[in-house]
Amino acid sequence: MNLLHLPLITCLSITLSSALAASFDCQKANTPTEQAICANDDLSALDEQLSLTYRAHLGSPELDPGQLKKAQRSWLRNTRQRCEAADAISECLSDAYRERIEGLGPGTGADAQGHDWKKALRITHAAPGYDFLLDMQPCAEQTCEGPAYLGIQHTGSNEVAQAMYLPNVFLTRQENGEPLVNSARRYDYQGVINAGDFNFDGLPDFAVQNGNRGPYGGPSYDVFLFDVAHQRFIYSPELSALTLENLGFFDIDGKRKRLITFSKSGCCYHEMSEYVVEANQPIEVKREIEDAAGGSGNPEMVLLSTEELVNGKWKTTSSRQVPFKEMYGGQ
Structure with a gap:
């Protein structure tokens, strides 16, 4: 796809x-x-x-x-x-x-019990312990877009525990007609719901694709974190912003507890960034840069550098130049 x-x-x-x-x-x-x-x-x-x-x-x-x-x-x-x-x-x-x-x-506080969920699309196996009910105008096409209500149920329960009103949802269907979920392939269709532990607190979080408002028309998301104090999901504008500023949904490195984003400028500048999450706020701590747009000072060389946040200040921790042909072949 x-x-x-x-x-x-x-x-x-x-x-x-x-x-x-x-x-x-x-x-x-x-x-x-x-x-x-x-x-x-x-x-x-x-x-x-x-x-x-x-x-x-x-x-x-x-x-x-x-x-x-x-x-x-x-x-x-x-x-x-x-x-x-x-x-x-x-x-x-x-x-x-x-x-x-x-x-x-x-809006994360819609009326869960007062809404009619009979025609909603049920999405299972997207997040452990939860099922989702997506209520938007029926559409049989490969992709559908528009306002929607989202209901959240505990798996095995018929009661909607929380409901949200989403001004816009972008839904992609797989070849078998089922909604695409938990897919973050770059330069490809992505999941209408992507789930994971985004703040590394041991609890599942999720995101809903809200359109294609990212760089180069890439997918963008509304991100929701589980709030223990209120026992419900809350909207995270800070994590949502990561999808508006980078190419597609972020990667999750659970072992190192890092979120990883990828961005580019044209053909010849690429940047991969790593974030830690503190108090639900993403903090950039590392950048790996591939600059073939003149950063090396030599059009035949590509500058590869790493920058890291050390004691609150950004420092270049590695830097080297690689011949353009070695990096990209005959391009």
Whole structure:
């Protein structure tokens, strides 16, 4: 299923304009902002999507509902309302809504018992001890994309222990039609759910592909860590950011307790970084750099160097030059 050889067939599994409507009664719209939202299907969908995201955040016990309500009122009053004075109110509102949804991130406190999971796609064997219910608009294509609810069950239980509202999920199916999970092959389709112990606390964590917003159109993820204090999964913006800044999902070195990322710039600069995780925060501690873009000062040589964080300061611990032809043959 290499991306270089297979066509990317994408089904917008929940088209916002058709599956979602405004979060308020459009028959009572009486402000320019409300009227603009009701007159535009995409804006109506964004309004409803923000409402669902916001409500899913209100149910998260690790968040302060008072602060969340205050921030939302401020956004409605200061950010959204300013669009009424814009020449292009629809464009202004679209940007404002997308930024707010992005800023909130996935909502981890959706109503688990009040949601109807009957049509959800069941994903088993992705994470030890858990099953997942992915509720998004049905799609038979190889890839599907759109908003979704995610239910988390303990294996063997029929009760949904936690529910999330995810503004966007990117699902890839295998040749047998089953969802692809636990796959992080670079330059290839990756798993809709990738699980592992990301913070090395001995408990399973997981990530959901939220699109292809990484470098060079690569996959990006929402990462969730199990929080012992609340006995539930919480969103990690810091680990999620690693997938936005690097090529695909990070590798996990359980023995050395390191997360490993890979990045590049064009054809001729590659960098592999290692992170330790302290208090759920990734801290970069090592870089291995392959620079064929002139870093050696000689176009026929490739500079290979290693940098490490030593006592809080970055130091070059090794450096050597290798002939270009030795590294890349006749390229």
